[in-house]
Each structure stands twice: as C-alpha cells, then as structure tokens.
Amino acid sequence: MSTQRINLRLGSVGLTSAMPDLAVEVHDDNLSLAARGTLDKDVELETDRDYFISVTLPNGRRVSTFTKIVPGMTVLVLPEPKFGGSAPANESDRKLTADDPSVPAREPGSVRTAASIANKTAKVPAGRSQRTTKPSWQVAGFRGNLLAGEPRYFELQRIEISAPLASGFASGAEVLGAWSIPFDKQPTFIQLAQRDRPILNYAVPIGPGERCVARLLRSAGAGTVSAAESDPLTVDIRLENKNADLLLRYVGNNLVQEVMQSAGSVGILAQDLLGSKFESPIGAAVGAYALLRFGQLDRLHDWTQNLYNSFGWLPDGVVILAEHLARIGKHQEALGTLIRLSDRGLPFFLTGLTYAVNRLCQYQGAVHNKKLAGDTSAIDKLSLALGRYSGLVDVTRPILTFMGRDPLNPSRQPGRLPKS
Amino acid sequence: MPLVKIPGRDVGIHALIIGVSDYTYLPGDDDPVEGGSKLGMKKLKTPALGAFRFLQWLQKADAAAGADAKVRLNHPLASYDVILAASPEERAILGLSDWVEDATTDKVVERIREWRERVAENPDNVALFYFSGHGIQRNKEDAVLMLQDFAQSKAAMLEHAISFFEIFSGMAPSDDYSNMGMTQLYFVDACRNLPEQIKNFAKLNTQPVFDNYLGGRDDRMAPVFFSAVNDSKAFAEVGLGSYFNRALLAALECGAENSRDCSGVKCWPLSVFTLTTAISNEFENFDIKQNFVPAGQFRDFDVCLLAQAPQVDMVIQVVPENQRANTTVEVKQMGVHDPFSWRQSVPPPAHPYRVTAPAGIHNLIATVAGVTLYDSTEFINQKNRRWPVQL
Numbered sequence: 077m078s079t080q081r082i083n084l085r086l087g088s089v090g091l092t093s094a095m096p097d098l099a100v101e102v103h104d105d106n107l108s109l110a111a112r113g114t115l116d117k118d119v120e121l122e123t124d125r126d127y128f129i130s131v132t133l134p135n136g137r138r139v140s141t142f143t144k145i146v147p148g149m150t151v152l153v154l155p156e157p158k159f160g161g162s163a164p165a166n167e168s169d170r171k172l173t174a175d176d177p178s179v180p181a182r183e184p185g186s187v188r189t190a191a192s193i194a195n196k197t198a199k200v201p202a203g204r205s206q207r208t209t210k211p212s213w214q215v216a217g218f219r220g221n222l223l224a225g226e227p228r229y230f231e232l233q234r235i236e237i238s239a240p241l242a243s244g245f246a247s248g249a250e251v252l253g254a255w256s257i258p259f260d261k262q263p264t265f266i267q268l269a270q271r272d273r274p275i276l277n278y279a280v281p282i283g284p285g286e287r288c289v290a291r292l293l294r295s296a297g298a299g300t301v302s303a304a305e306s307d308p309l310t311v312d313i314r315l316e317n318k319n320a321d322l323l324l325r326y327v328g329n330n331l332v333q334e335v336m337q338s339a340g341s342v343g344i345l346a347q348d349l350l351g352s353k354f355e356s357p358i359g360a361a362v363g364a365y366a367l368l369r370f371g372q373l374d375r376l377h378d379w380t381q382n383l384y385n386s387f388g389w390l391p392d393g394v395v396i397l398a399e400h401l402a403r404i405g406k407h408q409e410a411l412g413t414l415i416r417l418s419d420r421g422l423p424f425f426l427t428g429l430t431y432a433v434n435r436l437c438q439y440q441g442a443v444h445n446k447k448l449a450g451d452t453s454a455i456d457k458l459s460l461a462l463g464r465y466s467g468l469v470d471v472t473r474p475i476l477t478f479m480g481r482d483p484l485n486p487s488r489q490p491g492r493l494p495k496s
Numbered sequence: 497m498p499l500v501k502i503p504g505r506d507v508g509i510h511a512l513i514i515g516v517s518d519y520t521y522l523p524g525d526d527d528p529v530e531g532g533s534k535l536g537m538k539k540l541k542t543p544a545l546g547a548f549r550f551l552q553w554l555q556k557a558d559a560a561a562g563a564d565a566k567v568r569l570n571h572p573l574a575s576y577d578v579i580l581a582a583s584p585e586e587r588a589i590l591g592l593s594d595w596v597e598d599a600t601t602d603k604v605v606e607r608i609r610e611w612r613e614r615v616a617e618n619p620d621n622v623a624l625f626y627f628s629g630h631g632i633q634r635n636k637e638d639a640v641l642m643l644q645d646f647a648q649s650k651a652a653m654l655e656h657a658i659s660f661f662e663i664f665s666g667m668a669p670s671d672d673y674s675n676m677g678m679t680q681l682y683f684v685d686a687c688r689n690l691p692e693q694i695k696n697f698a699k700l701n702t703q704p705v706f707d708n709y710l711g712g713r714d715d716r717m718a719p720v721f722f723s724a725v726n727d728s729k730a731f732a733e734v735g736l737g738s739y740f741n742r743a744l745l746a747a748l749e750c751g752a753e754n755s756r757d758c759s760g761v762k763c764w765p766l767s768v769f770t771l772t773t774a775i776s777n778e779f780e781n782f783d784i785k786q787n788f789v790p791a792g793q794f795r796d797f798d799v800c801l802l803a804q805a806p807q808v809d810m811v812i813q814v815v816p817e818n819q820r821a822n823t824t825v826e827v828k829q830m831g832v833h834d835p836f837s838w839r840q841s842v843p844p845p846a847h848p849y850r851v852t853a854p855a856g857i858h859n860l861i862a863t864v865a866g867v868t869l870y871d872s873t874e875f876i877n878q879k880n881r882r883w884p885v886q887l
Contacts, residue, residue, distance in 0.1 A: 103875050105831070107755045107805070107856060128857075128875035136776075138880050142873050330776050332790055333769045371715050371793040405670075405712035430636040430791075434661045437638075441708040448710075466635035471724050471789050 080145055081118040086131055087156035096134075096322035099334035103128045112337055121145045132334045133157060134325035213309055214269040214491075215253065215292060218483060219262040221421035223461045227265070227483050232257070235289070250294040252309065257288045261389045263421040265483065266290050268311050269491035277483055278311045279476040281424035283357045283387075286316040313475050320359035323366060327474040339366035354379075354386065358424075361392040365427045368399055376400055384413070391420040395428040402435055411439045411450050418458050426469060426476050433459070433466045497594050499577045499610070508574030509622040510677070511554060512611040515547025516540070516599050516629030517583040521647040534647045535632075543628035544582035546685060546741030548592045550626050551578055553745055557800050567749060570765075570798040571622045571679075575614055577607055581629075581644040585735075599644035601656045601703050608663060608705055615667065621677030623667055623718075627660070628741065631686025637661060637720065637791040639686050640702055652701070659702045660684055664720065664792060668711030679797055680718040681768070685740040719768045720792030721775065739782050747774030748799075750806035752855070753877045764802040764855070771799060773878055777809070805854040808876055813848040814862065814885045823862050823869065823887060825849065830857045830873065862887060 086095055097114040104110045105126040111119040121127055123145050130140040131154055141154050220227035232255040257264060257280050264280040282288045291312045315321035319338065326334040354360045360383055367375050383390070384397040394417045401410035414435055423429050436459040442448040443455060468486040470477040480486035502508075517540040523529065529536050557565070558573040581599035586592055597603070615623040630642035638661035645656040660682075669676035723740035736742060751774025752764035766774075772790055779787050812827070814820040821844070829835035836853050855877040862870035862885055869887045874880065 101879075103754055105857070107875065109754045109756070128880075130875075130880055132879075136879075137882065140874060140880060142875070330772055330788075330790060332772050332794060333796075336769070336796070369794050371717065371795050373713075373715055403714045405710075405714070407710045426636055430638075433635050434638055434665075437659075437661070438665055438708075438710070441704075442710055445708045447708055467633070469635070471633065471636045471722075472787060 083151045085153045096318040099132045099337040101130045123147045216267045219264045223418045252292040254291045272490045274479040274488045275481045275491040279424045281358045289314040317356040317359040320362040324474045357387045364396045391423045392428045395432045399431045433462045501575045505574040507618045507620050508572035510614045511576040511624040513578045513626045515544035516581045517544040518581045533653045542737045544580040544586045546628045546737040569800045601643045615677040616673040623680040625682045628685040654700045654702045657702050662705045666706030666709045668714040670712040682720040685723045717795035718793040722789045724789045743775045743778035746778045752802045765798045767798050769796045810851040811848045812883045819887045
C-alpha cells in the first residue's frame with residue numbers, strides 16, 4: 077500500500093485562488109471517513125483506491141467528486157458548483173441553489189443592483205416600494221463606544237455591485253444596495269430601518285487598512301420562491317479576510333464540523349505568534365472565538381494576551397482574553413480584564429457579548445460574596461449596559477446584531493421612516 | 497418516581513430530565529392572558545410529553561440493550577432522574593404519570609445539586625441535562641428556566657426560575673470537584689424572546705443553584721443545544737411536542753454520516769457534530785422560522801452508534817425544467833447485497849424529487865426515450881443529500 081499527497085482545487089485555478097480555504101472531507105469506498113482538512117492543505121490518500129471527496133461551500137451546499145487515486149496523481153480538480161443562479165422549487169430546498177451563504181435564492185434573472193432601485197443621491201440611503209412613494213427602508217451608519225457615550229452618524233459610501241462572483245458563488249438574493257465601510261478606531265455599525273419591523277443594528281468588524289462590504293438583501297419568505305416587497309431585509313456584512321468571513325458563515329449556518337476544520341486553517345491562524353504580529357486582528361478574533369467554542373485552550377497560547385495588548389480598538393480582544401483566563405481558572409484576572417470592556421465598546425461578535433454578559437453575571441455574585449475582589453459599582457454599571465443589548469440580539473447571526481432605533485436604548489419597537 | 501440508579505454501573509451517563517407543562521400559577525388555555533409577573537405566559541401542553549419521549553429514547557438506546565439494537569448509546573446509562581409537571585392531557589399518556597414529580601424551584605434545585613454530586617464522582621461520567629418548559633432567552637448561551645411555581649411571587653419576578661448558565665458553569669471541574677465528569681451534554685427547549693416589559697435582565701435575580709461557584713480549568717466537552725427563535729416564541733403542536741423535541745428525537749435516529757469499525761462490526765457513529773447537522777435538516781423539513789443554536793463548549797464526541805446505514809432524505813433536482821418532464825430518473829444503491837432502488841413514477845412526483853434512501857454509494861441515471869443524458873455516482877449521507885442533475 078502506498079500513499080499519495082493530493083492538492084485539491086475547486087474548478088479553475090482562478091476560482092481556487094479566489095476562494096477561502098473551504099472545508100474538505102474524504103470518504104473511502106467503505107463509507108468510512110478517510111481525511112478531513114481545508115483546501116489550502118494537501119490530503120494524503122492511498123493509491124489505487126476509490127474516494128469521494130467533498131468540499132463544503134459557506135451555505136452548507138457541497139461539491140463532490142468520485143475518483144480513483146492513482147500513483148503520480150498530485151492534483152485533483154473538483155467540479156465547479158452547478159446551478160449557479162437558478163432558483164429552488166421551494167424555500168426548503170434553498171441550499172441547492174442559494175449560493176450566497178446567508179440568503180435564500182429567488183427567481184433566475186431577478187437580481188437587481190442598487191442603481192436600479194435606490195436613490196443614489198440621498199445622504200441617508202433609502203428605498204421605496206414600487207406601489208407607493210413612501211420609503212420602505214433606510215440605512216444609516218454610526219460609530220461609537222455605546223458603553224460610554226453617544227454614537228455619531230456618518231455618511232455611508234455607496235458602491236456598485238459590478239463583476240458577478242464566480243459561477244456557483246453568485247448571490248441569488250435581491251441586492252438592494254451595497255456600501256463600503258472603512259476602518260475607524262471607534263466601533264462601527266450599520267442601522268437598517270424597515271416599515272413595521274424592528275430596527276436592526278449590525279456591528280461592522282473591520283481592522284486597520286481594511287474595508288468591509290455591507291449589502292442590503294431581500295430574501296424570500298418561508299415557503300415562497302421569490303422575494304416580495306413585504307419580505308424582511310437583512311444586511312450582509314462581508315469581511316475583508318476571506319477565511320474569517322468563511323468561518324463566520326459556517327458558524328451562522330451551524331456547520332460546526334466545518335468551523336472546526338477551518339479554525340485550524342492557515343489563512344485564519346497564520347499569525348506570527350512569536351512576534352506578536354497579527355496579519356488580521358479580526359481574523360485572529362474570529363479564530364480565537366472558534367477555539368474557545370471548541371475548548372481548545374492549549375492552542376490559544378499567549379496570543380489572547382497579545383491580541384488584547386496590541387489592538388486597543390478591538391473590543392473583542394478584551395472578551396477573548398477574559399474568557400481564556402476564566403477557562404483556565406484565573407477568575408480574578410478575568411474580571412480585571414473584562415471590566416475594561418467599557419473603554420472599548422460592544423464586541424463585534426455575538427459570542428463576545430454573550431461571554432461578557434455571562435461572566436459578569438457570574439462575577440457579580442462572587443464579588444458580593446467576597447470570593448473575588450472588584451469594584452462593584454463598575455461591574456454593575458457594565459453589566460447593566462451590556463444587559464440592555466443581550467436580550468435584544470439576533471442569536472442566529474455570529475456578527476452582533478441588535479434591535480432599536482436609539483443605539484443606546486435597544487428595543488423591539490418597529491421602525492418609523494420619513495414620510496418622503 | 498425517585499432517582500433510578502442502574503445496579504452495577506458506577507460510571508456512565510447520569511441524566512437529569514425536566515419537563516414542566518403544568519405551571520401552578522399561570523392561567524390555563526381558556527383563561528385570559530395576564531401581564532405583570534406572569535409575562536403573558538400560560539400553562540403548557542407539550543414539555544412533559546417531550547421530556548418523557550426523550551426518556552423513552554434514552555431507555556431504548558441504553559447500551560445494555562445489546563449489540564443488535566438499532567441505536568445504542570456510546571456510554572452506558574448509569575442513572576436517570578426525571579421530573580415531570582404534566583398537564584392533565586399528558587398525564588393520560590401511558591407511563592408518563594409514573595414520572596410526575598414536584599417541579600417547584602426548591603425541589604428542582606435540590607435535584608440539580610444531587611445530580612452534580614453523581615456526575616462528579618468520576619471524570620469518565622457523562623452528564624446529560626434536558627429541560628423543556630417556559631424559558632426566556634437571556635442571551636445566546638443563557639436562558640431563564642421557569643419552574644412549576646413560577647409567578648407565585650409578585651414581588652420578585654424570577655424568584656421561581658433558575659439560570660441555565662449557572663447550572664452550566666456550576667458543572668465545571670474545580671479543586672472541589674476534581675473528579676467532575678468531563679463529558680457533558682445539554683438540551684434546552686425553553687426559549688422565547690425577552691418580553692418588552694423586561695428592559696434589562698441584568699437587574700432581575702433568579703434563584704441561586706450553586707453558590708457563586710467559579711470552577712477551575714475548564715476543558716470539558718460540554719455542548720449545549722438551545723432551541724432558538726428570533727422575535728417569536730418557541731413552537732409546539734399539542735400531542736406532537738415541540739419542534740425542537742421532534743427534531744432532536746428524529747435526529748437521534750438518523751444523524752450519522754459515515755461508517756467505521758466498532759469492535760469488529762461496522763457501525764455508524766452519531767456524534768455531537770453529526771447530530772447538529774441532523775437537527776438542522778429536521779428543522780428544514782418543518783419549514784418554520786425556528787431553529788437552534790449550538791452553544792457551550794462544543795467539542796465532538798460520539799453520543800450513540802447506529803447499527804445500520806441511516807435513512808437519508810435525498811432531494812433530486814433536475815434542470816432544465818423543460819427537459820425534466822420527458823426524463824426518467826432512476827437511483828440504485830451500489831456495493832450492497834440487497835440494494836435500494838427507486839424509479840421515478842409516471843406521472844412524475846412533485847419536483848424536486850424526494851427519495852428516502854439508506855446512506856451509501858448511489859448511482860443516478862437520467863434517460864429520455866432510452867437515451868442516457870446523465871449518469872453519476874455519489875456518496876449520499878445527511879450532508880450530501882442534495883443531488884443536482886444537470887441534463
């Protein structure tokens with residue numbers, strides 16, 4: 077028996093290089109698992125044996141091939157995903173065709189761009205339904221540490237959605253608008269108001285030198301093929317770090333095996349640990365949350381401390397270090413770290429808010445009972461501030477999304493839009 | 497019924513199953529909704545049934561059932577403690593009333609503490625926690641679990657409720673609990689949104705379960721499956737149970753993805769990760785705006801072993817549509833003595849075609865007037881169950 081190292085590619089070389097490090101699974105002809113990994117790493121397989129090789133796309137859809145590994149074979153090209161922009165027969169089948177990881181598909185050819193729908197000149201982007209002059213949605217941007225003071229609104233920079241994504245990866249959703257958002261030392265948010273629906277505020281995780289793309293999408297309601305004007309809108313945040321973006325989409329689709337595989341991907345964790353340098357602090361934060369989720373404490377080394385020290389603008393650095401300390405039993409240090417979250421603001425990621433709220437709740441009692449030492453008023457103040465948000469978040473989205481027109485006073489109250 | 501300890505099994509699964517339908521101080525179905533400390537809640541009709549069905553699955557899958565069992569737990573069942581506060585309809589279900597117990601806060605807290613002591617006797621123990629009843633999602637990983645005497649007190653809204661996170665964090669190992677079972681599994685079917693009248697949960701105190709326990713190094717395998725909804729309450733159908741319970745029980749029967757050798761016999765392991773996929777698939781079938789979120793320390797381990805390849809709900813989509821009508825699709829399993837086969841009926845069934853087939857290698861042929869337009873072989877399992885056929 078001999079083995080062969082195989083480099084896996086998806087479709088053309090160009091497509092492969094544009095892709096994040098998708099999760100790979102290999103089964104042998106006995107239906108047993110033969111290997112797991114990501115597209116950036118070779119897999120080692122026995123020669124003269126049949127294998128099923130599958131790659132998981134961000135939305136859970138799979139691309140697979142059945143092949144015999146022969147001696148000398150070093151590269152295996154998997155087919156491009158089929159059914160690039162076609163629509164499923166119904167909502168429950170959306171994973172067949174909805175290539176955008178976050179969005180159900182709609183009728184072929186129904187994709188519309190921002191230019192065809194919204195008013196480009198409006199400082200506060202808004203959209204109108206076809207039958208009425210009243211705006212049906214409005215998008216705004218604001219920045220600030222919501223735990224310490226008032227946010228300030230800023231003008232969003234609209235972009236055209238130009239070149240379509242590679243076959244099989246194009247969005248099947250109706251795109252109503254897109255905005256490019258640059259880094260700022262203050263946490264950044266996008267606010268979406270829709271008529272008769274709660275106003276949603278989306279954190280925008282960006283690092284220095286990066287830009288996030290926020291797209292306003294309309295997805296079809298349950299049981300329907302195409303989106304109607306009454307269907308809810310969502311904002312999809314696309315991170316610049318493609319592997320961090322992939323990991324979040326796997327998380328959002330409950331693809332835990334794929335999260336586990338991708339968390340070990342070079343693209344996510346390729347940080348210079350010894351030099352305390354991070355190519356992508358946002359990517360490192362996403363990877364760290366995954367490792368905490370899977371309880372892989374030994375893999376976190378001291379880079380939670382480095383992440384905290386190096387990036388004073390990153391709220392999640394505080395939570396990640398505090399949670400790491402708590403998991404290794406250093407609760408006093410964890411509390412001392414966590415309390416500094418009020419200096420940085422709301423975490424970008426839902427897991428961060430959750431960890432912070434639960435640990436603070438745990439430590440409040442411990443301080444009261446003298447098991448831990450701490451400033452009770454500061455702990456109570458932070459706990460109250462975070463508690464305002466934690467019950468009004470979308471628990472299915474990994475990027476923090478909370479409800480409320482006033483970012484300082486979250487609420488489920490439906491939004492009001494300007495009359496014209 | 498008091499705690500059931502299985503003789504001769506010192507190490508294994510220690511289950512605590514709680515299902516609360518009959519809330520003493522909440523109005524019934526026909527009574528008007530009350531606000532205030534009752535938060536608009538009413539008595540329920542399905543949580544005790546769901547918990548009872550979970551118990552039945554556990555008993556059936558107990559490792560002692562033998563190697564020929566269809567589903568076999570990966571660890572033996574060592575003890576189970578069941579507390580059901582059942583509705584009158586649920587009490588009429590055969591066997592359920594045996595498990596009806598006082599599910600008031602003090603009693604439940606006492607039983608949780610006893611359960612922790614059992615789990616903490618050996619690191620190889622497995623803690624299994626199942627709760628179904630009223631609950632409010634505090635955040636992604638915490639819910640306030642309302643117990644039978646919820647709303648008894650008008651002064652302290654959550655005096656008769658407990659925090660799930662407190663239970664979860666209280667099960668961490670520490671110097672005091674150095675032999676804590678390091679494999680734990682939680683199911684919480686209780687979530688609904690924060691009522692508008694509670695602006696901030698941080699101000700409201702639940703009944704303490706463990707006394708400000710902090711824990712030591714915590715590298716448990718401790719996944720939590722939370723039912724979750726956004727902007728609505730958890731759904732259930734009377735007589736059938738909650739969607740989460742139904743999805744879970746169905747997933748536990750079929751949620752394996754590949755085979756492996758289990759002591760010389762081929763088996764299909766169902767792990768925490770494969771269960772996650774299976775529950776997602778089941779929720780998709782319901783076609784409702786409800787789902788679940790994986791939380792806790794979500795590490796993978798085998799929950800149970802299936803003796804045979806699980807059934808998979810394949811979805812076959814043929815395009816283009818104008819050619820589909822004239823096309824005949826056939827599926828045949830490969831590499832087994834008694835292969836599964838399916839041939840599209842005439843007239844064709846609803847499209848996409850839904851075919852329930854055993855996981856394995858399948859060949860699909862699409863023909864038009866005897867001419868083969870598509871011929872492909874795929875490994876079909878719960879993750880790879882959608883078969884796009886491009887003619």
